[in-house]
Every structure is written in structure tokens, then in C-alpha cells.
Amino acid sequence: MCDVVVIGGGVIGLSIAFELSLHNVSVRILEQGQFGQEASWAGAGMLPPGNPAWAATPEARLRAASHVLWPTWASRLRELTGIDSGYVRCGGLTVHSSSAESEFSQEKARWIAEGIALESLSGISLRERFPALNPSIQEACFLPELGQVRNPRLIKALQAACVQRGVELFSGHPVMSIEHNGQRVHSVRTPAGEFTAGQFVIASGAWSGELARQVGMNLDIEPVRGQMVLLDAQPLPFSCVIEDGLRYMVPRPDGRILVGSTEERVGFDKRNTVDGVAGLLKLAQQLVPSLSQAKLERSWSGLRPHRPGGLPFIGPSGIYDNVFVAAGHFRAGLQLSPITATLMREMLLGQPVSLPLAR
Ligand SMILES: Cc1cc2nc3c(=O)[nH]c(=O)nc-3n(C[C@H](O)[C@H](O)[C@H](O)COP(=O)(O)OP(=O)(O)OC[C@H]3O[C@@H](n4cnc5c(N)ncnc54)[C@H](O)[C@@H]3O)c2cc1C
Incomplete structure (x- = not known):
């Protein structure tokens, strides 16, 4: 058993796993296909600017916080893996x-x-x-200050960083069902067997709606x-x-x-x-x-x-104590990946949350 199972190996799932691994959490990611080959590969990699001092809406606050995190996030990945994600403020x-x-x-x-x-x-x-x-x-x-990242390279860097930090990556492992007992989920079922963990994160992009329904949430993704x-x-x-x-x-x-x-x-x-x-x-x-x-x-x-309203859901499922969701990033999942990873790490580890939750 590991501490956290992340369901979905796009930019969001990989970023969360990497961030948790930096805090010595043991993580497994279950990906139904190949890592990062869905929206996260297809995207353009634009990273619009933000200003934490003047950001007034939840969207602007998330964007601004991620804008601040990007330079360190990109250089940390490069130092750890030697892979340059192509992050640059190109305007x-x-x-x-x-x-x-x-x-x-x-x-x-x-x-x-x-x-x-x-x-x-x-x-x-x-x-x-x-x-x-x-x-x-x-x-x-x-x-x-508008930036860009070469998302296929970002995915490669995140995968390599996860491996280096001891994250276990399982491609070809679709999660079919989420098994619970009272207020807690104890495992998820895949064709290759059950995976148990202390906590679970649904980060399955456009496919998150069905999994969220299994834990009683209607995300409308x-x-x-x-x-x-x-x-x-x-x-x-x-x-x-x-x-x-x-x-x-x-x-x-x-x-x-x-x-x-x-x-x-x-x-x-x-x-x-x-x-x-x-x-x-x-x-x-x-x-x-x-x-x-x-x-x-x-x-x-x-x-x-x-999701209706265009904002991602980043937070606890509300029904099961140990299930969290990071999904629905629509046009902004690449730009918001560092702040999503930070917020999920704070919530999963019971640390003070640095931004109001985006719901
Ligand atoms: C054309 C296009 C342009 C874009 N341009 C930008 C841009 O310029 N800037 C920006 O910030 N964003 C952009 N985006 C949006 C961005 O790509 C997405 O918001 C982001 O990739 C979402 O990441 P994700 O990890 O949630 O989803 P995904 O990358 O789709 O990853 C979800 C993963 O979960 C897996 N999965 C699903 N169900 C299961 C299951 N049951 N079990 C196991 N695994 C499962 C899937 O196989 C998939 O790999 C663009 C998107 C597109 C399509």
C-alpha cells in the first residue's frame, strides 16, 4: 500500500504526484492509456500572465499564483531531469x-x-x-509577461522527475471502480487488480465525471x-x-x-x-x-x-474523507498545473491552504 493513488496521468496527475514526492509521500499514478497523451499533449502551452496583488476573481488568483510558480517549477524540473520544458516568457x-x-x-x-x-x-x-x-x-x-511551455517536453520532464523521486507509474491501468467502506475509500479496481492507498486523487481530465459520480459528486465535467x-x-x-x-x-x-x-x-x-x-x-x-x-x-x-463556469474543481470530495479531486481545468490546465499541485499537496498533507479553494 502507498500513501496516495492518483487516477490519471495527464499534466495535472503528474504534477500532483511530483509535488507530493518532493515531500516524501509515496505515490502511485494509474493511467488508462499512455502518460500525458490526451489534452496535456494536445494543448498549445500558452501561459498567460497574472498579478497576485490585484487578482480579484478565483480564476485570476489561480492564474497569478501559477504565474509566480512557473520559473521555479520549470528550473527545478530541468535541474532534476536535464529535460528543458521550453518554458519561456515569449510575450x-x-x-x-x-x-x-x-x-x-x-x-x-x-x-x-x-x-x-x-x-x-x-x-x-x-x-x-x-x-x-x-x-x-x-x-x-x-x-x-505571457509565457509558453512545450507541453510534450513538460510531460516528459514530469514523468522523468516522478520516476527519480520514486513515484510508481502504471500505464495501461484504467480505474474501473472506486471501492469504499463507510466514509473512506480503501481501494480502486483496475483490470490488473486492486490498488489500496491512504488517500486518492481523481485527476482524470475530461473523464473525471464518471469517477466522481462513483464517490457521490456531480462535477458536470x-x-x-x-x-x-x-x-x-x-x-x-x-x-x-x-x-x-x-x-x-x-x-x-x-x-x-x-x-x-x-x-x-x-x-x-x-x-x-x-x-x-x-x-x-x-x-x-x-x-x-x-x-x-x-x-x-x-x-x-x-x-x-x-466544467460549468470554466473553473477547475480542486479540493476534497466532501463525501469520502480521503478522496480529492483536481479536474476541469478546461483551457488552462497547463498554466495552472504548478498551483494545482501545490494546493493538492497542502490539502492532502493537512497543511494551511495558500489560496481559497477553486470549486
Ligand atoms: C487544443 C488544446 C489547446 C490547449 N491549449 C492550452 C494552453 O495553451 N494553455 C493551457 O494552460 N491549457 C491548454 N489546454 C488545456 C489543457 O491541455 C488541459 O486543461 C490539461 O491538459 C488538462 O490536464 P488533465 O491532466 O486534467 O487532463 P488530461 O491531459 O486529459 O489527462 C487526464 C488523464 O487521465 C486518464 N484517465 C482518464 N480516465 C481514467 C481512468 N478511469 N483510469 C486511469 N486513467 C484515466 C486519461 O487517459 C488522461 O491521460 C489546451 C487543450 C487543448 C485540447
Whole structure:
């Protein structure tokens, strides 16, 4: 028996296990497929900035706390494993385009209200800084503190760090049922047998709803498909993230550009569609016309775990004393992974919780 069993080996489950292992907790992670190959692999890796001093909503407080944790989190993983997660503050440009008029003003006002560093750019100053941008875009704002992480590398680093710290990783181990006795869960059942532990964490992304139901919780988590397209655009025509409403382009240092993403409620269907891919390619050309000559490399999609209201559930199950949930991170699971791990460690170890719980 170990101290904690984590169900789900995405960025959230791996981060929680790693954080617990740093505090000498014995952890096993049960993953139904391969580690980190679902939403955590599919994501774009954008890490929006935050400001703990002015953050006024639960979402802003979580984002701000994670923003503060990221540099140490990334360097600790690199020192321990030698794997560079690609964490960098590359900056982000939010453009004022006709397709997202109102979003631009609202988003800019939100950043200003939060006291986030921001540069307003228009006309010639915008052209000079971003010559590849479509000249029809006349206004934008630049967030110098927006970061990115290369999520497939982050997953590799987290897996390696977990192994080094003695976490036991079980791939191909779907949890089918959660077995309880009175107020406590004593084990979880997989096709390979039962796993007992003192505490359990449900961190199963878009699949968490069914497991949570087994411990009497209704989390209303549903999968929201996000399609993504990868371009090879060497040499890169821009080096920061470009956002247009909910869509964006993320340049990687190797000359690739990720273009994302759609929001589709189609259940657990991970197909790419003609409509989805065509829309993303159109966006890329509209924002940076020279990308019409870029090589189209591949496309994929992932299932974001969505809860009504868009906030993750991070906390005790409420019904069973020793069951906790960290799920429903929707569009923000990569950015919120360090703070989620910190909060879960505090709760599991009975330490003072550093932020009000996100529920
Ligand atoms: C296209 C796209 C773009 C995105 N861009 C960003 C971004 O730029 N920035 C950002 O912060 N976030 C982004 N996200 C969101 C982010 O990827 C997710 O919020 C995050 O990956 C959720 O992590 P998770 O560990 O909860 O879920 P997952 O990565 O889905 O992991 C859950 C794991 O649990 C396993 N599992 C499920 N059921 C069981 C079971 N019964 N037994 C055992 N294992 C089980 C699954 O196999 C899976 O591996 C994006 C997502 C998508 C799809």
C-alpha cells in the first residue's frame, strides 16, 4: 500500500504526484492509456500572465499564483531531469481584428484592471514591431509577461522527475471502480487488480465525471474538443504568441507554428474535421499573410475538461474523507498545473491552504 493513488496521468496527475514526492509521500499514478497523451499533449502551452496583488476573481488568483510558480517549477524540473520544458516568457500580442471586436476591448480592460504589464500598439508602431502582421490590423496590445511551455517536453520532464523521486507509474491501468467502506475509500479496481492507498486523487481530465459520480459528486465535467494545426514556417515570421479572440498562433523556436483552436461539444470524438482545420488555416493567413506559403505539417485534436463556469474543481470530495479531486481545468490546465499541485499537496498533507479553494 502507498500513501496516495492518483487516477490519471495527464499534466495535472503528474504534477500532483511530483509535488507530493518532493515531500516524501509515496505515490502511485494509474493511467488508462499512455502518460500525458490526451489534452496535456494536445494543448498549445500558452501561459498567460497574472498579478497576485490585484487578482480579484478565483480564476485570476489561480492564474497569478501559477504565474509566480512557473520559473521555479520549470528550473527545478530541468535541474532534476536535464529535460528543458521550453518554458519561456515569449510575450503575446492580442490583436484587434474584425472577427473579435468586442473581445479585444474587454480583454484589454481586464488586463489593465489586473495591473498586468501591457503595451498598446497601433499604426506605424505596430507595423515596425510586427512587420509580418496583416496591415489591415490597426490595433493590438502586447503582454511581455505571457509565457509558453512545450507541453510534450513538460510531460516528459514530469514523468522523468516522478520516476527519480520514486513515484510508481502504471500505464495501461484504467480505474474501473472506486471501492469504499463507510466514509473512506480503501481501494480502486483496475483490470490488473486492486490498488489500496491512504488517500486518492481523481485527476482524470475530461473523464473525471464518471469517477466522481462513483464517490457521490456531480462535477458536470464534459469534453470540449479543440483542433490544432501545425505549420512549418522557417524562418519564423514572428516570435511571440499572437491571439485573436479565442484563437491563436504559438511559434516554437524550431520554426513550427501551432494554430489553434476550436471549441466543439462533440463528446469523446477526437477527429479533425475539414471545417475545423480550414478555419484555423484561414485564421493563420488572415493574421500573417505570408503563412499561406508555410508547409502544413499535421493536425490533431484534444479533449479539454470543461466544467460549468470554466473553473477547475480542486479540493476534497466532501463525501469520502480521503478522496480529492483536481479536474476541469478546461483551457488552462497547463498554466495552472504548478498551483494545482501545490494546493493538492497542502490539502492532502493537512497543511494551511495558500489560496481559497477553486470549486
Ligand atoms: C487544443 C488544446 C489547446 C490547449 N491549449 C492550452 C494552453 O495553451 N494553455 C493551457 O494552460 N491549457 C491548454 N489546454 C488545456 C489543457 O491541455 C488541459 O486543461 C490539461 O491538459 C488538462 O490536464 P488533465 O491532466 O486534467 O487532463 P488530461 O491531459 O486529459 O489527462 C487526464 C488523464 O487521465 C486518464 N484517465 C482518464 N480516465 C481514467 C481512468 N478511469 N483510469 C486511469 N486513467 C484515466 C486519461 O487517459 C488522461 O491521460 C489546451 C487543450 C487543448 C485540447
